[in-house]
Amino acid sequence: MTPTTTDLPGLNCGACGFRSCESLAEQLPAEPxxxxxCIYYSDKQKLASPTLAAKPTALATAxxxxxxxxxxxxxxxxxxxxxxxxxxxxxxxxxxxxxxEPGPREIIIPHNPMITRExxxxxxxxxxxxxxxxxxxxxxxxxxxxxxxxxxxxVIVWCVTGPLRPRLEGFKDLGYYxxxxxxxxxxxxxxxxxxxMRYFFQPTMCMLQWRHSGLINYLNRSGDALQxxxxxxxxx
Numbered sequence: 001m002t003p004t005t006t007d008l009p010g011l012n013c014g015a016c017g018f019r020s021c022e023s024l025a026e027q028l029p030a031e032p033x034x035x036x037x038c039i040y041y042s043d044k045q046k047l048a049s050p051t052l053a054a055k056p057t058a059l060a061t062a063x064x065x066x067x068x069x070x071x072x073x074x075x076x077x078x079x080x081x082x083x084x085x086x087x088x089x090x091x092x093x094x095x096x097x098x099x100x101e102p103g104p105r106e107i108i109i110p111h112n113p114m115i116t117r118e119x120x121x122x123x124x125x126x127x128x129x130x131x132x133x134x135x136x137x138x139x140x141x142x143x144x145x146x147x148x149x150x151x152x153x154x155v156i157v158w159c160v161t162g163p164l165r166p167r168l169e170g171f172k173d174l175g176y177y178x179x180x181x182x183x184x185x186x187x188x189x190x191x192x193x194x195x196x197m198r199y200f201f202q203p204t205m206c207m208l209q210w211r212h213s214g215l216i217n218y219l220n221r222s223g224d225a226l227q228x229x230x231x232x233x234x235x236x
Contacts, residue, residue, distance in 0.1 A: 009040040014140075014207045017164030037164070083190055086209040091200035093189035095182060095212075095230070102145060103159040104205055107181040107231075110174045113154025119172050121149050126166050127158060129174030137235060138179075140207055143171065155180070160205070181231035182214065185222065193226060195219050201230070210235055 008021035016037035018024040027034055035041060083090055097104040110116060111132065121127070125146045131138050143166045148157040156174075182203070186193065193199065198215045206212075214230035221227075 007041075008038060011040060012207075013040075015039055015163055015167070017162055019205070019207060085202055085211040087211075089200070089211050089236075091202045091211040092191050093186050093193065093199065093201050095184045095201050095203045095228075096187055096225070097159070097184050097205065101147070101159050103161040104203055105147070105157060105159055105183045106142075106144070106179060107155065107157050107183070108174075108177045108179055109153070109155050111176045111178065115174060116149060116154040116156060117151045119174075121146055121151075121156060121172065123147055123149060126169055126171045127156075127174055128166055128171045129177045131179040132176040133178075138208075138210075162207075179233050181229055181233065182212075183218075183227075183229045185225040185227055187225045189226075193219060193228070198232070199230075 008025060010021050012020040016024050016034070016039075018027070021038075024034060024038065081090070083092075085091060095104070108129070108131070110129070115121075123146050126143070127146055128141055128143045130141045141163075142160050143163050144158040144160040145165070146156055146158045150156075184203075191199075193216060195216055195218070198213060200211045200213050202209070202211050213232075213234050213236070215232040216228055216230055218229035219226060
């Protein structure tokens with residue numbers, strides 16, 4: 001019997017590589033072994049699934065903990081406005097990533113820019129780090145792959161991809177970093193966007209589904225979408 005959403009812990013922690021438990025459940029009929037990625041799936045449920053009667057781990061056999069406030073708010077309640085984040089705050093547009101890239105493009109600089117050179121960060125490296133303080137203050141550790149690296153200034157452009165790839169392949173830890181800006185595409189908006197104006201926006205792949213704020217300093221029509229760069233970032 002294939003597990004359903006109600007069989008999963010409901011934490012929406014993203015550790016399995018999916019944004020929510022519901023997204024994982026949708027893929028299980030075709031790929032039941034994906035359930036092995038859920039570190040909170042209980043021992044009793046594992047034994048009930050013949051495809052998952054593998055060696056249990058300490059984390060996998062532990063009972064599912066109660067969701068923290070951040071995880072519990074990761075999915076917007078049913079019936080919520082499409083222009084409200086998971087905390088009920090309004091925003092102006094959705095920010096999508098470029099279709100040929102593995103995730104949202106973020107421009108960052110480590111709190112110690114020398115780390116970029118000392119750790120010999122190169123395009124293609126898998127990285128983790130957390131945006132600290134005024135640059136966002138996001139409580140979630142970000143994971144991604146480096147796309148462009150400037151060893152002189154320490155600035156890195158990476159695509160945020162979620163925790164699955166670092167878990168499988170290893171990573172370099174940047175520690176705390178400053179989020180300088182986002183670049184991406186806008187397909188859905190509820191107002192006209194202008195250079196030099198600050199807006200609230202929702203990154204479509206944000207695990208917490210929280211609104212962000214930033215100033216648009218580049219805007220260009222790209223097919224049926226707007227290509228933009230947003231700097232001066234903060235959450236809330």
